[in-house]
Every structure is written in structure tokens, then in C-alpha cells.
Amino acid sequence: MSSPVVTIGPDRPICEAARLMLDHRVSGLPVVDAGGRLVGIVSERDLLRRRSNGDPPRRPHWLQLMTERSALEQEPERFQRLTVGDVMTTDLVTVGESTPLEEAGRLLESRRIKRLPVVRGQRVVGVIARADLLRALPRAIGKAEAASKHDPSMTDERLIELERQYWLQRTRGPK
Structure with a gap:
């Protein structure tokens, strides 16, 4: 995991x-209240998405900003007027410090x-x-390779297990 974490308040x-x-x-940034409790998360997508009155947009908001002068004219005010709490995601998925890396990878993929x-x-x-998963992958492979120099049969079993892990298979892409 990345730590320490840069956070922001919902009123910013x-x-x-x-x-x-x-x-x-x-x-993305975790959003914490004045007491330091997690209340949401704000991402680039949240900042670029337009909150509408229910009508489907003609095109993505970010594309409108780049192609339509009238859309861009309102952005400075919008970026000052809207708060993180207005755009953040509150339906959070979290893990604890002892959550296995495999489970975290599954959650990222399935959600x-x-x-x-x-x-x-909190x-x-x-x-x-x-x-972070990609950064962990070379370390895991390196450990397996180092172990192969000591006990090839044990290493074969570990590599087979690593290959079975869903998140590892997804990072390799189609064969």
C-alpha cells in the first residue's frame, strides 16, 4: 500500500x-471529516464528470470542455463553487491492514x-x-526465482500457486 496518504476534507x-x-x-484522494474519519473518495473521474439533472449528456463533459468554448467558460466558477463533498463517491469499499494482497486484487477487479x-x-x-499490485509482482516473482535456487520442487509448487491466483493471470493479459 501507499502510505502516508494524502487526504482532503469534504468542504474543500x-x-x-x-x-x-x-x-x-x-x-484519487480519500476524503476525511474533521475527526479524520473516512467519509468518501474523490477521483479524477469525479472531478471531470458533470452532475446533471438526469438528462444524458450529449458527450462526455471533459470532451465538451476541450471542444466547446461555452462549456469551458463556466469551469472556473464550477471549480471554485463545488466542494469535494458535492462530487465524491460515498459508496466505499475498504480493506483492513491484514487483508491479503490477493483479496485486495480481487476487490479491485470485481468492483x-x-x-x-x-x-x-475508521x-x-x-x-x-x-x-501497487504491479509493483508487488516483480518482488513475488523474484522471491520465487530465489527460492528455485534452493529447492526446485518447492518453487514449482509456489509458481503453480502464483499462476492460479486470479489477479496475476489478469496482469498478464490474453495469451
């Missing part, structure tokens, strides 16, 4: 969330999400992102 303007994401090179807040009680202590 979305322009501040955008700046934090850019400055820290992250695509089609990009990040999982790691909590201790406080965020880290975030597991898909990139």
Missing part, C-alpha cells in the same frame, strides 16, 4: 482536490475500482492502487 473546493492530485501524482483505502478503525492508513 474541487480545484484544491485537483491541485493535490497533480502535485502528488495520484488519481472495477482503481484504489482501495486501507483503514484502521481512519485511513494507506491506499492500495492497481499500480
Whole structure:
């Protein structure tokens, strides 16, 4: 997991969330209340999505911003007026510190999400992102290769188990 975590409050303007994401090179931020409790998560998608009155948009909001001058003219006000609490996702999926990496990978895949807040009680202590899974993969493979030098039969069993793990198969793509 990535830790320490950059967080933001629900009362902050979305322009501040955008700046934090850019400055820290992250695509989402846990949203915490004044007591430090997790209340939501805000992502790049949340910032780029237009909240509508129920009518389906003609095209994605981000595309309108790039192609229609009238859409772009209203953005400075929108980024100052809307707060993180207005756009954040509140239907959260979280994991605890002792959650196995395999389970975290399954949750990311099955829920089609990009990040999982790691909590201790109601406080965020880290975030597991898909990139964290990719970073863990070479270490796991390296450990298996190192073990093969000591006990080939045991290593074969470990590699077979690694290959069976769903998240590992997904990172390899189609054969």
C-alpha cells in the first residue's frame, strides 16, 4: 500500500482536490471529516464528470470542455463553487491492514475500482492502487526465482500457486 496518504476534507473546493492530485501524482484522494474519519473518495473521474439533472449528456463533459468554448467558460466558477463533498463517491469499499494482497486484487477487479483505502478503525492508513499490485509482482516473482535456487520442487509448487491466483493471470493479459 501507499502510505502516508494524502487526504482532503469534504468542504474543500474541487480545484484544491485537483491541485493535490497533480502535485502528488495520484488519481484519487480519500476524503476525511474533521475527526479524520473516512467519509468518501474523490477521483479524477469525479472531478471531470458533470452532475446533471438526469438528462444524458450529449458527450462526455471533459470532451465538451476541450471542444466547446461555452462549456469551458463556466469551469472556473464550477471549480471554485463545488466542494469535494458535492462530487465524491460515498459508496466505499475498504480493506483492513491484514487483508491479503490477493483479496485486495480481487476487490479491485470485481468492483472495477482503481484504489482501495486501507483503514484502521475508521481512519485511513494507506491506499492500495492497481499500480501497487504491479509493483508487488516483480518482488513475488523474484522471491520465487530465489527460492528455485534452493529447492526446485518447492518453487514449482509456489509458481503453480502464483499462476492460479486470479489477479496475476489478469496482469498478464490474453495469451
